[in-house]
Amino acid sequence: MGEIKLMKGNEALAEAMIRAGCDAYFGYPITPQSEVLEYLSKDATQRTGMVVLQAESEVAAINMIYGAAGCGRRVMTTSSSPGISLMQEGLSYIASAELPCVLANVVRGGPGLGTIQPSQADYFQSVKGGGHGDYRLIVLAPSSVQEMVDFVRLSFDLAEKYRNPVMILTDGAIGQMMEKVELFDQMPRKTEFPDWATTGKPKDKERRYITSLHIQPEKMEEINKHLQAKYKQIEKDEVRYEAFNLDDAEYVLTGYGLGARICRKAMDILREKGYKVGLVRPITLFPFPKKVYEEVANRVKGILDVEMNAGQMVEDVKLSVCGKTRVEYYGRMGGMIPSPEEIVENFEKLFIKGEA
Amino acid sequence: MAKALGEIIIDIEKCKGCALCIDACPEEVLSLTNKINKKGYQYIVTVNSNCTGCANCAIICPDAVITVYRKIEKSA
Amino acid sequence: MSNNIETAKFRPEICVDENLVYRKPSTLLPEPFHYCPGCGHSTVHKIFMEVVEEMGIENDIIGVAPVGCSVFAYHYMGVDMQQAAHGRACAVATGIKRVQPDKYVFSYQGDGDLAAIGTGETIHAANRGENILVIFINNGIYGMTSGQMAPTTLEGMVSTTSPHGRDVKTQGYPLKMSELIAPLPGVAYVTRQSVHKPANVRKAKKALRQALEYQKQGLGFCLVEIVSNCPSNWRMTPAQANQYIDEKMLAFYKLGDIKVPEVK
Numbered sequence: 001m002g003e004i005k006l007m008k009g010n011e012a013l014a015e016a017m018i019r020a021g022c023d024a025y026f027g028y029p030i031t032p033q034s035e036v037l038e039y040l041s042k043d044a045t046q047r048t049g050m051v052v053l054q055a056e057s058e059v060a061a062i063n064m065i066y067g068a069a070g071c072g073r074r075v076m077t078t079s080s081s082p083g084i085s086l087m088q089e090g091l092s093y094i095a096s097a098e099l100p101c102v103l104a105n106v107v108r109g110g111p112g113l114g115t116i117q118p119s120q121a122d123y124f125q126s127v128k129g130g131g132h133g134d135y136r137l138i139v140l141a142p143s144s145v146q147e148m149v150d151f152v153r154l155s156f157d158l159a160e161k162y163r164n165p166v167m168i169l170t171d172g173a174i175g176q177m178m179e180k181v182e183l184f185d186q187m188p189r190k191t192e193f194p195d196w197a198t199t200g201k202p203k204d205k206e207r208r209y210i211t212s213l214h215i216q217p218e219k220m221e222e223i224n225k226h227l228q229a230k231y232k233q234i235e236k237d238e239v240r241y242e243a244f245n246l247d248d249a250e251y252v253l254t255g256y257g258l259g260a261r262i263c264r265k266a267m268d269i270l271r272e273k274g275y276k277v278g279l280v281r282p283i284t285l286f287p288f289p290k291k292v293y294e295e296v297a298n299r300v301k302g303i304l305d306v307e308m309n310a311g312q313m314v315e316d317v318k319l320s321v322c323g324k325t326r327v328e329y330y331g332r333m334g335g336m337i338p339s340p341e342e343i344v345e346n347f348e349k350l351f352i353k354g355e356a
Numbered sequence: 357m358a359k360a361l362g363e364i365i366i367d368i369e370k371c372k373g374c375a376l377c378i379d380a381c382p383e384e385v386l387s388l389t390n391k392i393n394k395k396g397y398q399y400i401v402t403v404n405s406n407c408t409g410c411a412n413c414a415i416i417c418p419d420a421v422i423t424v425y426r427k428i429e430k431s432a
Numbered sequence: 433m434s435n436n437i438e439t440a441k442f443r444p445e446i447c448v449d450e451n452l453v454y455r456k457p458s459t460l461l462p463e464p465f466h467y468c469p470g471c472g473h474s475t476v477h478k479i480f481m482e483v484v485e486e487m488g489i490e491n492d493i494i495g496v497a498p499v500g501c502s503v504f505a506y507h508y509m510g511v512d513m514q515q516a517a518h519g520r521a522c523a524v525a526t527g528i529k530r531v532q533p534d535k536y537v538f539s540y541q542g543d544g545d546l547a548a549i550g551t552g553e554t555i556h557a558a559n560r561g562e563n564i565l566v567i568f569i570n571n572g573i574y575g576m577t578s579g580q581m582a583p584t585t586l587e588g589m590v591s592t593t594s595p596h597g598r599d600v601k602t603q604g605y606p607l608k609m610s611e612l613i614a615p616l617p618g619v620a621y622v623t624r625q626s627v628h629k630p631a632n633v634r635k636a637k638k639a640l641r642q643a644l645e646y647q648k649q650g651l652g653f654c655l656v657e658i659v660s661n662c663p664s665n666w667r668m669t670p671a672q673a674n675q676y677i678d679e680k681m682l683a684f685y686k687l688g689d690i691k692v693p694e695v696k
Contacts, residue, residue: 023531024527024530024531026527051530051531053526053530055523055556056552056553056556057552059520059523059552059553060520060523060526060552060553060556061523063516063517063520063523063524063527063553064523064524064526064527064530065527066514066516066517066520066523066524066527067496067514067516067523067524067525067526067527067528067529068527068528068530068531069527070514070524070527070528071494071527071528071531071532073531075527075531089517090517090520093517097515198494198512198513198514198528199494199512199532199535200491200492200493200494200511200512200532200535201490201491201493201510201511201512202491203491207461207506207509207510207511207512207513208512208513209506209512209513209514209515210513210514210515211497211506211514211515212515213503213504213515
């Protein structure tokens with residue numbers, strides 16, 4: 001049993017980063033995730049020797065990540081929506097150069113400067129690309145403070161396994177809420193680094209270089225094919241989701257992160273009302289858990305997708321069910337959080353009373 | 357008095373014929389040939405034995421195509 | 433001796449190791465430079481690799497290549513390198529140096545990369561006193577995109593985006609990055625050099641070596657600006673371009689040390 005603490009989401013994430021043996025954090029303040037840099041600034045360096053640096057911008061932060069990740073170190077940054085937008089160029093380079101790193105987006109309402117209230121409006125940006133070129137992030141969506149802790153370690157492992165950037169896509173509510181968490185024990189920092197890392201040219205071996213530039217289109221296509229093959233492998237091996245009450249379900253609610261938490265409560269109310277409702281919560285947004293939707297599509301009357309955006313993940317749900325069942329969306333935008341009662345009401349409106 | 361005798365070796369296939377070495381040489385040892393190398397550049401050649409091995413040509417040469425030797429000959 | 437090499441014509445007998453005065457540094461990779469004939473990039477790559485060879489630090493140095501003509505620096509410099517996004521070399525170098533403070537770290541950047549899109553990263557890395565060397569090639573033009581105006585383009589200088597000559601009233605003034613950066617307390621050493629004459633090449637090489645010595649001593653940010661040419665985009669022969677440096681560029685960009693560490 002690990003140490004148990006009552007912690008804020010952002011602080012739990014920061015504590016997990018230290019304990020996961022992170023070598024360097026580069027970040028820039030932005031609400032609602034500034035606690036991460038504040039927490040690390042207290043004593044992370046004293047505890048493990050890790051680098052904690054406040055960069056001059058998110059643009060600089062992601063490029064510091066590029067540099068340190070290129071040295072084979074465990075590195076992480078965090079930000080919130082507008083800051084993550086600024087990092088997209090760097091992320092594209094990181095994905096192309098296949099550098100492992102972890103970032104967390106504590107999403108706030110947009111577009112533009114928007115609001116500091118929680119949102120899920122960065123789904124497309126995280127899952128479909130965000131920066132230029134054909135690349136993917138592995139995207140994990142925690143729905144509790146405990147998962148903010150667990151997914152940090154998981155993210156580092158996945159990043160290193162696939163040499164790919166991993167995004168923890170969370171939101172201002174989970175970042176700010178306090179919950180009981182069980183922390184894993186302090187892990188040692190790495191002392192050995194992969195062969196590709198630029199740690200100084202090894203004696204009697206060729207120098208290494210990290211680049212995303214391949215002028216010959218034949219070579220660039222090769223790189224693309226290699227990346228796509230890797231993403232296929234990730235889709236095959238790394239799908240994670242949680243499902244509730246699917247056995248007898250006639251309807252399914254679906255949502256991720258905070259949305260899924262609210263859906264759980266809505267599911268309980270709907271069950272009390274006599275509707276056989278199940279729930280699917282994708283944990284990995286890329287790779288998306290297509291199969292579970294495909295499978296329930298054959299036997300349910302409808303799926304209600306709930307998101308804190310204008311309906312983004314619902315497109316992936318629809319692609320997964322391929323028209324085999326009805327898929328509806330309900331959500332709030334701009335930093336508003338749907339209540340379980342609202343979800344129940346809309347469920348009944350859409351599926352029971354046929355008012356769609 | 358001692359006399360410096362020089363000689364250079366030119367990697368003609370890497371020479372781009374920029375001719376900066378020609379101006380840098382105080383002894384007017386270098387000249388562009390009318391021949392071209394595999395890359396299609398006219399390249400430099402030595403045209404006299406006045407080289408003292410001062411290495412100015414090699415130092416100004418952007419493409420590091422010149423190797424320089426120098427021997428000090430002591431005369432009585 | 434390969435067939436490619438024009439053998440010594442006059443005194444082949446003196447071409448022995450004990451008489452060797454100059455040869456291409458072993459730290460420079462065999463790949464021929466893609467740079468245009470007479471380009472200063474090649475010269476700076478060459479002398480910097482000479483410094484690395486002479487200091488014996490090829491296994492302890494990591495470089496950052498920019499976006500611009502020198503984007504492929506890693507094809508020529510035989511040391512571990514990373515290629516950075518346009519303007520971000522100082523941030524990437526910061527990332528590398530912070531996790532490997534015991535290694536030498538340098539970035540190699542042109543004027544567009546360092547003084548336009550990357551001004552912020554450059555100034556902040558300097559101001560933090562990042563213990564890195566920044567090699568700044570200033571030729572007053574965008575080379576790779578074929579001749580557009582750079583932040584360092586001289587007043588009245590013609591480029592494809594200042595075809596009537598740079599008009600400072602609408603296009604701003606040429607930016608002296610070295611003078612801008614030198615006063616920052618985190619900065620140890622700022623010098624402006626050139627490679628248009630053999631004597632200047634020798635001095636520039638000394639400056640690069642000096643900067644790495646300062647880095648070894650942990651003195652902080654070092655900037656070696658090298659005023660260079662761009663014969664192709666200046667529409668000049670290499671010799672004319674180097675004369676233009678002498679007459680025009682150096683009149684505005686004065687050579688010499690701008691900041692040296694205080695002797696303790």
